[in-house]
Amino acid sequence: MISRVAEHCFWLARYLERAENTARVLEVNHTLLLDFHVPVEQQWRPLLIISGVHEYKAEPTAENVPGFMTWDRDNPFSIASSLAWARENARIIREVISAEMWERMNFYHLWMQGADARALYDGHRSEFYAQVRRINQLLHGIADATMSHGEAWEFFKLGTYLERASQTARIMDVKYYILLPQVEDVGSPIDNAHWVAILMSCSGYEPFHKKARSAPIDAATAVAEFLIFDEQFPRSVRRCLWECEAATASAAGNPVGRDPSEPEKRLAALIAYLDARNIPDVIRDGLHETLTHVVDSVHDIGAAIHAAFFAADIRPPGPKALPAAEPAGMSQSQSQS
Numbered sequence: 001m002i003s004r005v006a007e008h009c010f011w012l013a014r015y016l017e018r019a020e021n022t023a024r025v026l027e028v029n030h031t032l033l034l035d036f037h038v039p040v041e042q043q044w045r046p047l048l049i050i051s052g053v054h055e056y057k058a059e060p061t062a063e064n065v066p067g068f069m070t071w072d073r074d075n076p077f078s079i080a081s082s083l084a085w086a087r088e089n090a091r092i093i094r095e096v097i098s099a100e101m102w103e104r105m106n107f108y109h110l111w112m113q114g115a116d117a118r119a120l121y122d123g124h125r126s127e128f129y130a131q132v133r134r135i136n137q138l139l140h141g142i143a144d145a146t147m148s149h150g151e152a153w154e155f156f157k158l159g160t161y162l163e164r165a166s167q168t169a170r171i172m173d174v175k176y177y178i179l180l181p182q183v184e185d186v187g188s189p190i191d192n193a194h195w196v197a198i199l200m201s202c203s204g205y206e207p208f209h210k211k212a213r214s215a216p217i218d219a220a221t222a223v224a225e226f227l228i229f230d231e232q233f234p235r236s237v238r239r240c241l242w243e244c245e246a247a248t249a250s251a252a253g254n255p256v257g258r259d260p261s262e263p264e265k266r267l268a269a270l271i272a273y274l275d276a277r278n279i280p281d282v283i284r285d286g287l288h289e290t291l292t293h294v295v296d297s298v299h300d301i302g303a304a305i306h307a308a309f310f311a312a313d314i315r316p317p318g319p320k321a322l323p324a325a326e327p328a329g330m331s332q333s334q335s336q337s
Contacts, residue, residue, distance in 0.1 A: 008089045008093045009093060011085070012097075013156045013160040017136065019083050020132065020137070021163075023133050024133060025047055027130070028200045028201045029047055032193060043060070043062070044061065045060045046175075047065060048069075051077040053075070053077070079112075083135070096147075098142065101143050108135045151250075155247070157247040158244055158248060158305070161240040161241075161247065162240070166295060167202075168235050168237055169298070172224065173291040173295065175194060195220055198223060207230075208222075208223065208233075211226065211230070221279055224279060224282065225279035229278070238271070244267055245271065248267060262304040262308050266300055273297075274294075
């Protein structure tokens with residue numbers, strides 16, 4: 001498989017996942033504000049930080065931030081931009097993806113450009129964001145059912161799960177670093193609401209509550225443990241890294257005696273880092289520090305994937321330099337990881 005095709009498969013998946021993630025956090029934040037009074041500094045600016053927008057010049061309000069994160073084509077993390085670049089990657093590799101997948105990808109690209117999407121956004125915003133989530137979920141289902149599960153599929157999976165691992169860690173870190181309540185607010189309704197919002201932002205509310213637990217545990221610790229360590233939830237950091245490890249090994253091939261590739265080594269190191277810890281260790285050492293290590297490591301893994309599998313002089317279609325999607329205090333860029 002030529003590296004150009006592999007890279008387009010990888011970025012097609014990442015852009016789709018990014019669009020769904022943006023829609024989900026926007027919808028959850030909108031719902032949270034309907035039920036609770038949230039201080040101004042905790043309302044919309046954290047959503048910008050999750051996406052790496054640290055220099056937003058306008059006042060972050062309930063109208064201009066959703067508009068910027070939904071429609072602004074100059075913002076490479078907006079829903080419209082992410083879906084447009086996903087469609088462009090799909091267009092270039094039409095011979096690899098199925099006809100059904102291309103038709104549906106193109107249909108939703110045209111829908112986003114038309115009046116129907118704008119009307120739905122203006123009149124029923126929650127349904128608009130639900131539709132964007134369904135776009136990604138439907139395209140993943142079509143890909144799973146109609147693409148050959150060979151090398152192209154493995155790179156598609158690799159892009160999906162690498163983006164998920166990063167986004168789960170970023171959402172949690174912004175909660176911890178930006179929304180950290182005063183000591184007297186810990187365990188209060190608004191603090192618990194934030195942790196519920198974190199679960200919903202990662203599609204984890206129902207799986208979290210359906211999971212049996214052997215002993216009572218406070219909400220913050222329970223949510224952090226679930227989103228970092230759970231072995232079955234498809235958006236937990238650990239599960240995403242396992243899926244990345246399997247996809248990378250399959251993409252690299254597995255002849256007897258083959259040395260692991262650099263991405264495999266870096267993935268194994270990050271998995272070992274998590275396996276050596278449990279949630280009390282993470283809380284003791286610092287949740288922010290652990291999540292920072294995860295996000296920085298995912299960035300390094302992305303760079304290693306590019307070096308190992310993709311031609312150095314070929315970039316996926318998209319902005320030449322995407323801004324870093326960093327939780328506060330982080331210095332490394334995610335967008336090209």
